[in-house]
Amino acid sequence: MPQVSISDAEWQVMNVVWEGQPLTAQEIVAKLAQESEWAPPTIKTMLHRLVKKQVLTYESQGNRYVYRSFVRRSECIRQASRSFLARVFEGDPAPLVAHFLRSSKLSAQEIAELRKILDEQEAQS
Amino acid sequence: MPQVSISDAEWQVMNVVWEGQPLTAQEIVAKLAQESEWAPPTIKTMLHRLVKKQVLTYESQGNRYVYRSFVRRSECIRQASRSFLARVFEGDPAPLVAHFLRSSKLSAQEIAELRKILDEQEAQS
């Protein structure tokens, strides 16, 4: 994996793509119109840059482009998470998790899920 | 709080400052020399920018500058965490926490701590 670095705005675009791919440019524009104020050319520019960074690929169908992700979302999440952990929590995951647990409202079910993960982690140490 | 935005490299500097403040420029340079390849002027530039962004303040003592943080670390952590959560996990904290739990090795004690936090969260819902 050639060390992609996805900017803030680009993540917003990629989240849309990962959730609905393959998608045409105008579908992406339409979805993003709901959650952002970006002009269509702005979004085109980002799609372009993402292709250049090899995060996206496209094929043209007639004069439309159909976009697909080229890197897996999970891989990008891993990279971004690792860098966030290093930057803000100096690589120490426990305080990070504690921070998010304290600052979030979680449902009973989510809490149960997380307990289960903790159990698993404990079991395999 | 005037919405500070601290870059990646700047976080590295700030982590040093928060942990040892007040610190002189050369103390900061010395600490960072161990963990980075930055030339001293590079670090000076970052200190400058952080002062301009009102993340740091300094007083000059003779020809030395003594730096202190102007914003609390916890506040910066809160902001960075919120933005990371929104960007990468679309604002949904449970998958974020699950991700970090799964990808980290935690000690038995840390696991116990986290369980306690989960209990508290459950209690107050």
Next chain:
DNA sequence: TGTAAATAGTTACAACTGTAAACGATGTCA
């Protein structure tokens, strides 16, 4: 008290980001 050493300030510069206008190609309806 002048000059070297130390320290901080100024300037620089290319890459990346956010944002979008202007331009050109393609397809479609009359």
Next chain:
DNA sequence: TGACATCGTTTACAGTTGTAACTATTTACA
């Protein structure tokens, strides 16, 4: 088949970031 609409491409531009050389100022020793 020509004019308009649609879509993609190119160009633009200011702000931020990473990185650091160069310059000016202060201090302290000789």
